[in-house]
Amino acid sequence: MSAVIDTDIAIIGGGSAGISLARHLSALSTPPSTLVIEPKTPSERDCSWALWSTAENAKPYASSIKGSWSQWQLVDNHGAIVHSATNYQYLSLSAADYLSQCEAQLASPVSLRRESVNSIQACGNGGKVTTDQGTFNAKYIYDSRPPKQSSNDLRQHFLGWEIICEQPIPRPDIATLMDFRVDQSQGLHFMYVLPFSARHLLVESTLVSSQLLDKNWYRNAISQWLSTQDIVVEQQLREEYGVISLEPKSSEQGRIGAAGGAVRRSSGYGFTAIQQQSRQLAQGIERGQYSVPRPFAKFLNPMDAIFNGVLTRHPELAVDLFMGTARALNADQFARFMLGEAGAAIWAKVIAAMPKIPFLKQLLLASSPVRGSDD
């Protein structure tokens, strides 16, 4: 039996949140002793992480960027809404590259152990962490392990192919965030298409619903969409599958990242909020404040819950809700809205574009004593 190791901080899970927190702690003038416990290598966790960013804010991610677009579009049967941004770019990062880069930046007394946590015996803000290889006593524990999802959760689930196509596509400069011209029988469904070049694309079939489907369903949807676009696959490079819960996360002490509620419930985007939370937490720790910062403004979760409530109760309105939001805003406003950074003026435009009766009914339901605690 190996000796118990004492550490100031144990970070459970070295994904987007855990490894970013560790990297920021490593950069402090007097870093606390920190162990990141993560069983998988970066390449075992590769996927695409996309975000909106200004040129300035994108600098830390420069070496992980696979694609960037200042134009993006949402498409339905009536046509496309194309946004051309001035201040923001839509970026796609290689998760494996980003995680590797962060791991390489860790320096003593911050280190990573390729181990899996079996149990945590909590004691105050810290406790005893037992892995498959040892035991650690930590004064503070930050846990980013994904929380269990229930089969009733509203979820965003997707399967994507990264492909090389035979012929160049006409507009590789436009990212397609949502193309709703696909089968809507299983829930809100759209195709997400990132052209890394004219012949190199990520094409993802994305559903918003509780019910996960057989993977062949998404594969068929991609094949059908490619065929309607006259895109012939020359080579399939990789397949990516993911499930993101859009339900509220418990505000359990010490939870960070998606487990700490840093994924936006109306969109499934979390990368930027997670990065902010990690940076602010490290800054707090430097000042002796160890509590996890709230990832979004307080009003955002209830607003997103109302949006999701309307989406669930009125699936027939779902496409129009997203198209209406895109139509109401210009590109930079849309980016700020998606980032959770919209001010009152942007919110007013979005609210004005929404159908009033379903939202008012949902608001009443949410504020009733039985169902009101969404935050």
Ligand SMILES: Cc1cc2nc3c(=O)[nH]c(=O)nc-3n(C[C@H](O)[C@H](O)[C@H](O)COP(=O)(O)OP(=O)(O)OC[C@H]3O[C@@H](n4cnc5c(N)ncnc54)[C@H](O)[C@@H]3O)c2cc1C
């Ligand atoms: C496939 C996918 C694609 C996504 N794409 C985007 C996107 O494009 N843009 C966006 O904004 N958001 C995206 N998200 C949402 C969100 O940004 C990501 O889920 C993000 O990775 C969450 O970061 P995290 O650190 O909270 O969790 P994770 O990155 O999932 O990290 C949790 C870590 O815990 C580790 N772990 C699990 N069990 C143990 C254990 N027992 N012991 C130790 N470690 C353990 C895991 O290996 C993992 O590395 C995506 C989510 C998924 C699933």
